[in-house]
Amino acid sequence: MVNKKKVLFVCDKNERTSFGRLTVNLVSAVRDHFDVHVLWLKTPKFFSDEKGADAPVADARGFTSHEIWAKSLYSGFFSFRSPLQKLLRSLKPDMIFFIRPELGFLVPVAKKESPSAKTVMFVHDTFAETLYPHSIKFRLLNLFYIRPTVQADSFVYNSQWTRSEAAKFFGPLMSEKPGEIIGCPIDSELFKKPETPVTAEAKAQFRRKRGMRNFYGMCLNVSLDEPRKNIDTYFEMARLRPDVAFVRVGKFSERLKAIVNEKKLYNVFHFKEFDARELVEFYRHADLMVYPSFLEGFGLPPIESIACGTPAVCAKASAVRENLEGVCPLVEIPDDAPAYAAVLDRVLAGENVVDEVAAQELLSRCSMESFSSRVVGFFGRICP
DSSP, X not given: OOOOOEEEEEEOSOTTSHHHHHHHHXXXXXXXXXXXXXXEEEOHHHHTTXXXXXXXXXXXXXXXXXXXXXXXXXXHHHHTHHHHHHHHHHHOOSEEEESSGGGGGXXXXXXXXXXXXXXXXXXXXXXXXXXXXXXXXXXXXXXXXXXXXXXXSEEEESOHHHHHHHHHXXXXXXXXXXXXXXXXXXXXXXXXXXXXXXXXXXXXXXXXHTTOXXXXXXXXXXXXXXXXXXXXXXXXXXXXXXXXXXXXXXXXXXXXXXXXXXXXXXXXXXXXXXXXXXXXXXXXXXXXXXXXXXXOSSOHHHXXXXXXXXXXXXXXXXXXXXXXXXXXXXXXXXXXXXXXXHHHHHHHTTOOOSOHHHHHHHHHHTSHHHHXXXXXXXXXXXXX
């Protein structure tokens, strides 16, 4: 029997976050080929309801789970290092995979403690550094947490756009090292069309059940409240179409509350978060997913929506353009609210605005099977 190479994934987010789900997807991709371990860097912000485990735990999904606790990622800058060194000494991994550049401060620790192991960093974006160049917080975060990312041996990226942006930001210390675009997968067993098409009456019943009465359609947006998400344009679109319900999934900040109140948007409905199955139902019963982001490293929500049978309209920008051009309508000027509203009018009039052939090609690229092939191939090359 051939001994499998040992891979340690390091993640500081729970499985309800995109990074946590991505970690589990990576595990699923490689568990048949590698001996997989996951180190959860746990903080109360993301693991408040859980108790610490004193020993490694075998997870039924095919990996061994380890954990280190700290009060926050910031205090973890000091308290994560020693436990990580101890784990690396006992585990002796062949590869150490960090799920995001904010964990870059641990790369030098890994390289010093396990010099023969390959260190890999998944680079998703450089948004915090580029969007807030004058913020003391993000300048310090970049200097002490993120910049050591460049010491990793190899890099993987979610899109060509991210790879190009990272090369500009981090320079040759990153761009000249081995790297590969592996993309991001969607769970096609979950995000898929219903067995029978959702009727207009079923959509209306769904809206009424969730407090959205007397509207003849529903738009959906899934996002954080960040400047790059361009939520203001989504709300302006809601002002232009008061007879349509506009649902947003994400934190309802004071800034967003002020916009809703100022514009008197009685057709905007906020939901803080859903589990994945609830989100699927909203995708399926919406008429249109609206995604006006200025910047995205990949842009999963519109792809998930299309997989569920609901069209999307997005800004023609960043990695969203890379993934969705030719698949669904893209708006040339990201904050052109009337242009998004015009697409909504076409959809509510019964027009299919999605190129089904191009959509199927996209969904095939985003399948777990395709993702697994890319990940296993890359791992095999850097850790033969």
